[in-house]
Amino acid sequence: MKSTGLLVDCGAPPTGDSHTDCHKVIMPVRDALDVISGKWKLPIIIAVSRGHNRFRDIERSIPKITSKVLSKELKDLETHKLIRRTVYDTQPVQVEYTLTPYAATLESVIVALQQWGLQHRKKILGK
Amino acid sequence: MKSTGLLVDCGAPPTGDSHTDCHKVIMPVRDALDVISGKWKLPIIIAVSRGHNRFRDIERSIPKITSKVLSKELKDLETHKLIRRTVYDTQPVQVEYTLTPYAATLESVIVALQQWGLQHRKKILGK
DNA sequence: GTAACCAGTTTCCAAAAGGTAAGTGCTTTA
DNA sequence: TAAAGCACTTACCTTTTGGAAACTGGTTAC
Structure with a gap:
């Protein structure tokens, strides 16, 4: 999904609509989908x-992700203020990614998706 | 996101992982994302x-969707047992799309996304 | 001193998603 | 009888996403 701005242009709602x-x-x-949808x-x-x-560490923890994709997605998430990138002035430089407090607000979304995904897998596998 | 099967192959989790x-x-x-992610x-x-x-009616109610995309997405949703397509044997034929009971289980996901989206829009517009 | 680890970037390419525009075959409305 | 509505489909094209592989420039461990 393309993100032209930071919010979706949904156009005007149809007039005379009873819904x-x-x-x-x-x-x-x-x-919401504009920010969080996509595979990664x-x-x-x-x-x-x-x-x-x-x-x-992140790369290893997510099956099948590549460094190119991870790099790009981390930048997107930084833009959306969900992840913070901190560079420590050590030798060699250490880079640390952390969630912003704002990302914590996604918890309910993640929980809802996790639970739905769990029951969906059970359903598909023919519980 | 491509859906090769009905469930995602996440590969084996990394061994010796403390997380x-x-x-x-x-x-x-x-x-869950495999079923519901995407714009439409x-x-x-x-x-x-x-x-x-x-x-x-669906087409008019969703800003900027085209009939081609709607047609394709409705088929996907039928495959995933979330929408039922009923053809009435009238002249001319009437086609009706309804949610399956299974689709109702997505309610909590929709609510979570709606609420997050609402506060996100407020945040971006600088409440 | 060479192999391995870190944090990525670059190039090249394929597949998926999405948009535009037109058309089909049918029917109903003016 | 022409225009408009319904439920789509088709062809063509662009954008986005994702994958493979190599490579960079540093550091550390053996």
Whole structure:
């Protein structure tokens, strides 16, 4: 999903619509998806929140991610103020990724997705 | 996000990892994202749940969606047993899209995303 | 002194997602 | 009888996403 700005342009709601509450749900959901959808963003946030704070550590903790993709996604997450990148002036330099307090607000989203994903897997495997 | 099967192959978790609980979160989240991520799936589910049941009606209720994309996404959602397509044997044929009971289980995910999206928009617009 | 680790970047490419525009076959409305 | 609506499909194209592999420039461990 392309992010032209920081929020989604949903256009004007159709006029004369008897279901305008529909847009009151769709618009915020699209704003949220714009930030967190895609294959890697939430997995990265989860990994960092679980104590994987170094680049190679995050990379190893997320199956099949490549360094190129990780590098790009970390930059996106920084732009959205969800992850902070700290460089320590050591020899050699150490780089640490941490969640911002703002990222903690995603907890309920992650929990909802985790629980739905768990029951979905059970359903598909034919519990 | 490509869906080769119905569930994500996350590979084996790294061995000797002190943060294995990380995978217990990442895997179900990726299973869930595999079904619902992308720009249109949740907006379509929301629209249908709000009483937009005909093709053109859904199309009009979601800003900027095109009939090509809507057609494709509806098929995906049918495959995932989230939407049911019913054809009425009238002249001309009427087609109705409804949510399956299973789709109702996504309610908590939608609510979590809606609320996060709402506060995110407020934050970005500099409340 | 060479192999390995760190934190990435670069290049090249394929696949997936999404947009534009037009068209199809049917029916209903003005 | 022409215009418009319904439920789509098709062809073509651009953008986005993702993957493989090599490489950089440093440091540390053996």
